[in-house]
Amino acid sequence: MFLLSICLGSVNFSLSEVLQTLLGHGDANAVHRQIILDFRLPQVLTALLSGAALGTAGLLMQTVFRNPLADPFVLGVNSGASLGVAIVLLALGPIGLSLTDGLAGSGQMLLILASSGGAAVTLFIVLLLSRRVDIMSVLIIGLMISYTIGALVSILMFFSMAERLQSFINWSFGDYGNVSWSQMRYFAPAILGGIALSSLFMKPLDALLLGDRYAESVGTRTKQVRFFVLLGASLLAGTVTGFCGPIGFLGIAAPHLSRYLFQTNNHKVLIPASILVGAFLSVSADFVARGPGLDVVLPLNAITALIGAPVIIAALVKQGKMKRLF
Amino acid sequence: MGAQVKLTAKQLSIGYQHSAGETIVASGLDCSLRGGEFVCLLGPNGAGKSTLIRTLAGMQKPLAGELRLSGKAMSDIAPRERARAVSVVLTEAMPSGMMDAYSLVSLGRHPYSGWFGGLTAQDRERIEWSIDAVGAKPLANRQVSELSDGERQKISIARALAQEAKLMLLDEPTAFLDLPRRVELMSILRDLAHRENLALLLSTHDLDLALRFADRLWLMTPGGDLLQGAPEALALNGQFAEVFASENLDWDASSGSFRAHPVACLKVRLEGQGIARVWTQRALERLGFGISEDDGEAAFSLKVHKDAWEVERFGLIQNFEDIESLIEWIRSVDWRI
Numbered sequence: 001m002f003l004l005s006i007c008l009g010s011v012n013f014s015l016s017e018v019l020q021t022l023l024g025h026g027d028a029n030a031v032h033r034q035i036i037l038d039f040r041l042p043q044v045l046t047a048l049l050s051g052a053a054l055g056t057a058g059l060l061m062q063t064v065f066r067n068p069l070a071d072p073f074v075l076g077v078n079s080g081a082s083l084g085v086a087i088v089l090l091a092l093g094p095i096g097l098s099l100t101d102g103l104a105g106s107g108q109m110l111l112i113l114a115s116s117g118g119a120a121v122t123l124f125i126v127l128l129l130s131r132r133v134d135i136m137s138v139l140i141i142g143l144m145i146s147y148t149i150g151a152l153v154s155i156l157m158f159f160s161m162a163e164r165l166q167s168f169i170n171w172s173f174g175d176y177g178n179v180s181w182s183q184m185r186y187f188a189p190a191i192l193g194g195i196a197l198s199s200l201f202m203k204p205l206d207a208l209l210l211g212d213r214y215a216e217s218v219g220t221r222t223k224q225v226r227f228f229v230l231l232g233a234s235l236l237a238g239t240v241t242g243f244c245g246p247i248g249f250l251g252i253a254a255p256h257l258s259r260y261l262f263q264t265n266n267h268k269v270l271i272p273a274s275i276l277v278g279a280f281l282s283v284s285a286d287f288v289a290r291g292p293g294l295d296v297v298l299p300l301n302a303i304t305a306l307i308g309a310p311v312i313i314a315a316l317v318k319q320g321k322m323k324r325l326f
Numbered sequence: 327m328g329a330q331v332k333l334t335a336k337q338l339s340i341g342y343q344h345s346a347g348e349t350i351v352a353s354g355l356d357c358s359l360r361g362g363e364f365v366c367l368l369g370p371n372g373a374g375k376s377t378l379i380r381t382l383a384g385m386q387k388p389l390a391g392e393l394r395l396s397g398k399a400m401s402d403i404a405p406r407e408r409a410r411a412v413s414v415v416l417t418e419a420m421p422s423g424m425m426d427a428y429s430l431v432s433l434g435r436h437p438y439s440g441w442f443g444g445l446t447a448q449d450r451e452r453i454e455w456s457i458d459a460v461g462a463k464p465l466a467n468r469q470v471s472e473l474s475d476g477e478r479q480k481i482s483i484a485r486a487l488a489q490e491a492k493l494m495l496l497d498e499p500t501a502f503l504d505l506p507r508r509v510e511l512m513s514i515l516r517d518l519a520h521r522e523n524l525a526l527l528l529s530t531h532d533l534d535l536a537l538r539f540a541d542r543l544w545l546m547t548p549g550g551d552l553l554q555g556a557p558e559a560l561a562l563n564g565q566f567a568e569v570f571a572s573e574n575l576d577w578d579a580s581s582g583s584f585r586a587h588p589v590a591c592l593k594v595r596l597e598g599q600g601i602a603r604v605w606t607q608r609a610l611e612r613l614g615f616g617i618s619e620d621d622g623e624a625a626f627s628l629k630v631h632k633d634a635w636e637v638e639r640f641g642l643i644q645n646f647e648d649i650e651s652l653i654e655w656i657r658s659v660d661w662r663i
Contacts, residue, residue, distance in 0.1 A: 202442055213385060213414075213418065217385065265424040
């Protein structure tokens with residue numbers, strides 16, 4: 001899928017051409033080389049990492065909240081990021097801060113900063129509150145903060161100009177194409193670090209499946225584990241949202257599909273499985289969104305939902321019932 | 327035999343701390359648990375059995391008093407170390423879908439395994455031993471969600487056993503089980519306590535089984551006291567009756583069971599032998615009749631023959647071929663006259 005996705009797009013390449021270019025002995029022409037190395041490769045790599053990150057973050061959230069509908073965005077990552085972006089695009093624009101017509105160059109970097117910053121601030125608030133209340137309340141607090149921020153964004157949108165609105169909507173569609181090689185230097189380590197941090201907690205995550213009291217009875221420091229796991233999940237989801245916009249559905253779909261495929265709740269299996277499934281779904285969605293052979297690029301979020309939702313429904317129908325998951 | 331485990335509580339106050347202050351459930355509790363002892367904790371609903379169990383397990387801080395595990399203050403013991411010494415089975419259901427019984431039991435090895443929870447040969451041995459000890463070998467590879475309540479409870483106890491703790495606290499493990507399953511579980515647990523030298527505390531509402539199986543009883547009174555002693559001693563000195571008797575319930579010390587107050591005070595003169603007589607008497611008591619030896623005060627007299635019941639009332643004799651029709655007749659008569 002990875003290679004297929006590099007090969008096909010608005011310009012199609014042969015597999016051998018791509019492989020030769022990737023391996024460095026390119027006799028291909030310079031334009032093709034540039035498309036493959038500077039556009040296709042980083043985009044597919046971004047899709048891969050984002051999918052892995054969202055799949056992992058989704059799994060962590062579902063376990064920590066013991067809720068099959070939890071996804072990386074329940075803590076308000078999504079809305080926090082969108083508020084950051086909305087402020088930059090919608091509010092700062094009119095008072096003279098000029099973005100080079102939306103999405104190019106330094107404007108792009110500003111967007112990333114805004115959405116990462118927005119996500120980070122929201123997460124920080126939720127994590128801070130999460131130490132004072134029980135875990136179900138955290139879920140509700142996250143949702144309420146999301147609604148509140150969503151309301152603020154709506155107000156901003158109401159007072160905005162049409163073309164600003166268009167850039168905001170474009171951002172909210174999600175796009176893997178915004179991560180250049182220079183940004184990849186931050187993006188990739190953040191994702192890999194988040195995944196590594198989460199993997200450290202496989203054992204206590206298994207214990208959390210039993211519920212807090214049982215987990216504590218086998219010596220798990222539940223509060224501590226939960227804090228670090230939420231931190232890891234936030235890092236993953238926040239990074240992806242920051243660089244690529246809010247990517248929906250992968251976070252819910254990947255863990256469910258993994259559980260269905262491997263018929264287990266054991267995190268030693270589920271974490272790697274969610275990484276792989278998430279990466280696969282993500283690269284596939286990106287591939288479809290770029291519409292090989294077509295000249296249009298479809299909204300990524302629409303594609304993840306179109307792929308993700310039927311996958312969840314199919315897995316659940318075959319499974320019979322949801323209750324058995326938790 | 328390993329080191330003797332001993333849990334001691336002195337002047338323990340249990341309850342909950344909240345922002346507005348404290349809710350004290352019980353206070354001034356002195357108690358101790360020793361290895362090799364099967365103790366049943368009894369008490370009416372709301373007396374604080376679960377709170378006591380959680381406090382003794384170190385899962386909830388005592389409001390006051392001293393709690394020591396083998397000489398060490400419970401609050402000073404690190405979670406992992408405590409998990410090696412104390413295991414629990416709680417009332418809350420284990421939410422463990424998509425997990426086979428073996429994996430669930432293996433979670434009990436967490437206090438021993440390394441950072442990533444890999445199992446050694448020794449771990450596996452203990453897990454298999456635990457599953458075997460509760461008689462759940464055939465269940466090991468089944469999904470937990472497919473097990474019956476009784477089977478799941480066994481697995482839950484096996485998980486606690488896998489923790490290799492010398493102190494095991496169980497909160498109403500026999501609730502929701504049918505009677506044969508309850509008896510089976512109680513006998514498994516008692517045998518484990520004796521054989522493995524475990525200190526085992528179990529809370530239950532099953533007075534009858536507790537009286538039959540426990541080495542010692544702890545009775546929690548609604549007033550927050552903890553009465554302790556051998557089951558027979560508590561039955562004889564009347565403390566048992568004191569804790570549980572209520573307006574509608576009498577403690578019958580001769581049979582060791584509770585009985586609802588009779589509604590009416592009519593008496594029946596009953597004659598006859600054998601098992602048929604026993605069940606006839608039960609039927610009469612259930613219908614609100616007392617048994618009398620004296621002809622004068624009896625509303626009617628009843629002779630139990632081998633296959634027939636002969637009723638004499640106002641000098642009239644009626645025969646019934648089975649107990650069913652006798653009961654029907656008794657219920658059809660208006661006894662208020």
